Amino acid sequence: MGDSNPAGNVQMKVVKGDFGYVLEDVPHLSDYLSDLPTYPNPLRFNPAYSVVKQYFVNVDDTVAQKIVVHTDSPRGTHFRRAGPRQKVYFNPAEVHACIVTCGGLCPGLNTVIREIVCGLYHMYGVSKVLGIDGGYKGFYARNTVTLTPKVVNDIHKRGGTIIGTSRGGHDTAKIVDSIQDRGINHVYIIGGDGTQKGAAVIYEEIRQRGLKVSVAGIPKTIDNDIPVIDRSFGFDTAVEEAQRAINSAHVEAESIENGIGVVKLMGRYSGFIAMYATLASRDVDCCLIPESPFYLEGKGGLFEYIEKRLKENGHMVIVIAEGAGQDLLSESLQSMNQQDASGNKLLKDVGLWISERIKSHFGRQQKLAINLKYIDPTYMIRAIPSNAADNVYCTLLAQSAVHGAMAGYTGFICGPVNGRHSYIPFNHITEKQNKVVITDRMWARLLSSTNQPSFLNPKDVTEIQEDEDPPTQMLDGENCKDSKFATKDIPSMS
Numbered sequence: 001m002g003d004s005n006p007a008g009n010v011q012m013k014v015v016k017g018d019f020g021y022v023l024e025d026v027p028h029l030s031d032y033l034s035d036l037p038t039y040p041n042p043l044r045f046n047p048a049y050s051v052v053k054q055y056f057v058n059v060d061d062t063v064a065q066k067i068v069v070h071t072d073s074p075r076g077t078h079f080r081r082a083g084p085r086q087k088v089y090f091n092p093a094e095v096h097a098c099i100v101t102c103g104g105l106c107p108g109l110n111t112v113i114r115e116i117v118c119g120l121y122h123m124y125g126v127s128k129v130l131g132i133d134g135g136y137k138g139f140y141a142r143n144t145v146t147l148t149p150k151v152v153n154d155i156h157k158r159g160g161t162i163i164g165t166s167r168g169g170h171d172t173a174k175i176v177d178s179i180q181d182r183g184i185n186h187v188y189i190i191g192g193d194g195t196q197k198g199a200a201v202i203y204e205e206i207r208q209r210g211l212k213v214s215v216a217g218i219p220k221t222i223d224n225d226i227p228v229i230d231r232s233f234g235f236d237t238a239v240e241e242a243q244r245a246i247n248s249a250h251v252e253a254e255s256i257e258n259g260i261g262v263v264k265l266m267g268r269y270s271g272f273i274a275m276y277a278t279l280a281s282r283d284v285d286c287c288l289i290p291e292s293p294f295y296l297e298g299k300g301g302l303f304e305y306i307e308k309r310l311k312e313n314g315h316m317v318i319v320i321a322e323g324a325g326q327d328l329l330s331e332s333l334q335s336m337n338q339q340d341a342s343g344n345k346l347l348k349d350v351g352l353w354i355s356e357r358i359k360s361h362f363g364r365q366q367k368l369a370i371n372l373k374y375i376d377p378t379y380m381i382r383a384i385p386s387n388a389a390d391n392v393y394c395t396l397l398a399q400s401a402v403h404g405a406m407a408g409y410t411g412f413i414c415g416p417v418n419g420r421h422s423y424i425p426f427n428h429i430t431e432k433q434n435k436v437v438i439t440d441r442m443w444a445r446l447l448s449s450t451n452q453p454s455f456l457n458p459k460d461v462t463e464i465q466e467d468e469d470p471p472t473q474m475l476d477g478e479n480c481k482d483s484k485f486a487t488k489d490i491p492s493m494s
Contacts, residue, residue: 012425020074023062026404026412026423029089029214032207036408038087042124057083063420065228079228082400082414082421084123089408090185090214092125097186097405098179099147100132100139101161102195106222107237108386108394109190110155110162115398116188117147123399124406130184131162136198137169139178156391159383170198176205185213186405192221193430196413200426203411214405217413218397219429222382225270227434228424229415233394235272237387242277245377246317250283252373253315260306260316260358260372264351266381267321271436274321275446285309285316286452288354290323291436292443294455296357303361305453307368318354322378325350351376396421 013025030036041056043049062078069076099116101109113131120126131145132138145151145163155162179187179202189199196217203215219226224235242265249261265274271289278287286305288294295301309316329348355374362370386394400414400421412423436443447454 023078029408056086063417063422067418079422084403085407088406095126096128096184098130098184099188101165102135102191105382106234108233108390111394112398114152114156115395117152119399119402121149134164135166140174159385172201172205187215190218190220197430214410216401216405219413223267223270224272225433226429228428236389238381239276241381245375246281249317256371258310258370262318262355262374264376266378269323271321274319284319286318288320288324292438
């Protein structure tokens with residue numbers, strides 16, 4: 001227990017038990033501060049919770065990362081279950097919390113902010129909550145915003161974030177100095193993998209200084225590319241809103257001879273939004289994602305499939321994820337090796353590029369006169385309020401974070417693992433990204449829905465670990481892992 005990782009950045013707490021049981025625990029304030037006082041949880045006296053049986057989480061409750069096992073399988077990795085504890089490590093009257101949002105916009109940001117504020121106030125009686133204006137740099141370069149239940153009452157009906165956001169601006173010493181100077185002892189950080197890497201560094205600096213400050217991360221990415229957790233907030237809303245763009249593309253394509261509708265959807269290097277929007281729509285003829293290579297020219301290529309589809313149906317809809325086909329784009333484009341302030345590689349506009357390539361190809365052939373319409377709904381989707389399902393999910397995330405911080409846990413993110421909300425160490429979501437597994441059943445369902453070819457040559461995909469079953473996708477009841485597949489003989493799906 002208490003083993004450190006080789007880099008020495010994030011303290012790892014690992015507890016091993018019988019039959020291969022492993023608990024990858026999160027840090028606690030008592031790990032580095034002694035003789036901390038505890039207090040009865042105020043929820044004991046809250047009439048709203050008095051009727052709930054076993055409302056408090058047992059100290060030994062953990063959640064299994066893998067739930068599909070064999071009779072001789074070890075029990076495997078577990079995470080600490082989220083929820084309120086019998087005792088808390090903060091006197092609510094002394095809690096001074098802050099909330100910061102970083103990175104790109106995502107549906108549900110305001111809902112998470114609202115529920116952190118309301119959860120602290122209504123469940124624990126905490127009245128001092130600050131919003132850090134404009135991301136990480138707001139800790140030392142901007143004013144703060146006082147947040148009360150009245151201020152945040154209806155912000156969940158709006159898109160964006162009321163406290164502003166930005167990329168970059170992470171200066172660990174300045175941020176922790178600000179936290180210390182302001183007397184803040186709860187830090188709630190809402191952001192994606194880059195933001196949570198910064199949160200891990202902030203936690204480590206706070207620990208080094210011996211401060212009684214809980215650091216809780218709420219993972220945010222519209223792309224659903226955060227590993228371990230079942231899904232990220234805003235994803236459901238993004239898939240739902242993407243339907244509007246796909247429907248528009250279908251109407252445009254269907255209304256004219258040889259019409260082609262091309263829709264580019266966000267996702268960076270993960271194709272989840274494109275895949276799920278395609279499955280939900282049933283109007284898509286071809287879905288292109290980063291995890292599944294494709295080619296344009298020649299037998300079995302995209303151009304051949306487009307021509308075949310137009311001759312059969314007279315129209316078609318193509319959905320392409322923003323990270324797809326980046327290797328095919330011209331090397332001369334200026335954005336080739338540029339990065340944004342968060343360190344993410346700037347992707348070239350594959351939607352515009354593929355639209356021009358399609359028009360150019362069929363224009364040269366002069367066999368088929370096509371009419372192509374290109375739709376990029378990226379910023380429309382990011383800016384909308386979250387839907388009902390995401391609103392409920394954001395509430396659970398926010399309340400889990402509040403319960404964890406009050407219980408003295410720190411250096412963690414919260415999220416559902418196999419349907420149970422858990423506290424997960426930072427390193428689990430910052431080491432790798434969640435990606436679509438193209439040898440799994442969910443991708444096969446998509447191929448059978450669109451009837452598109454796999455675009456894979458016979459030896460394009462080989463399984464590195466032949467004896468290991470591929471991880472299942474979200475709809476199969478388990479979270480996705482990084483694809484471990486590079487080449488394997490697979491049948492053509494054309």
